[in-house]
Amino acid sequence: MAQRLLVIEDEPTLARLLSYNLVQEGYEVAHEDHGTTGYDRAVKEHFDLIVLDLMLPGMNGIDILDKLRGQGIRTPIIVLTAKNTEDDVVRGLKSGADDYMTKPFGVSELLARVSAVLRRVSGVTEEAPVTTGTTGSTIILGQLEIYPERYEVTLGGQSINLRPKEFEVLLYLARKPGVVLTRDDLMNAVWGFDYIGGQRTVDVHVSSLRKKLELDPESVHIDSIRGVGYKLVVNKQRTPVV
CATH class of the missing domain: 3.40.50.2300 (Response regulator)
Known part of the structure; x- marks a missing residue:
């Protein structure tokens, strides 16, 4: 069809x-x-x-x-x-x-x-199935909880409304907390190897995510590593954003 x-x-x-x-x-x-x-x-x-x-x-x-x-x-x-x-x-x-x-x-x-x-x-549509309850795939990092199968995120018990690509960027970072991931890493993981757009796409989504995580910046935040990429920091002293 x-x-x-x-x-x-x-x-x-x-x-x-x-x-x-x-x-x-x-x-x-x-x-x-x-x-x-x-x-x-x-x-x-x-x-x-x-x-x-x-x-x-x-x-x-x-x-x-x-x-x-x-x-x-x-x-x-x-x-x-x-x-x-x-x-x-x-x-x-x-x-x-x-x-x-x-x-x-x-x-x-x-x-x-x-x-x-x-x-x-890959065939995911606006009517993608939504599951209820927690599963073994739930990611908990300090006050941050991510439910991949439901595309839901809470921080300090409060729900954060993320757009699909924002969620996928956060999920990829959360699976490797504290690890510096390059823009290419994020681009390939979230948008695919064949994505034709530029790396500015990643920066825009990370910037938007940062604003939404300001609900509890001491618990979790995204740091920039100049010329390299980003990392998700959980319950640690913030390093300078450059």
Whole structure:
């Protein structure tokens, strides 16, 4: 059965180009040219991936991302932006995008990114099963408790709301507490070896994680090691962030 993709793009020529080439790759493609209708369709129907323009009438792409992720919808999303600025990239990633592309871009590159993202999620959808109760895979580090099968995290008994990729970054760090992990380590573990995006993606997610861990910074925090990467420190004296 063909994987279903939703393209939310208001430029007619680009939308037709994307839809045509995605269909040629064997995907089933739906298209919406308005932010509000695109959001409604993303909520009501099942899609394996969404290609989302950030500049849309009705509801912009960032608002769509925020609302979808806020409802726990994990459908992979690749955002498109006409502005080649770091701020747009950071906003999209912080809002829960799995990947991004700046216009103009080559269709072949987009197809490669779509394929890579779909391989990474390995069939996990927004309706992924959720288990209840603790399991043998639970990670407890001081006041930090991580439940991998439920994508849940608590710190000092309080729940922390993490986006899927933030959770996966924290989980990878937590499995090797005190060990310095390079950006490449994190990139390959969370996004996959075939991820085309840059290491800035890792930095954005770590920055967001740090803010959410401020609930109890003396218990657990993430330190930067200049030119190398990051490590999760638990119940230890903070080392300088450089």
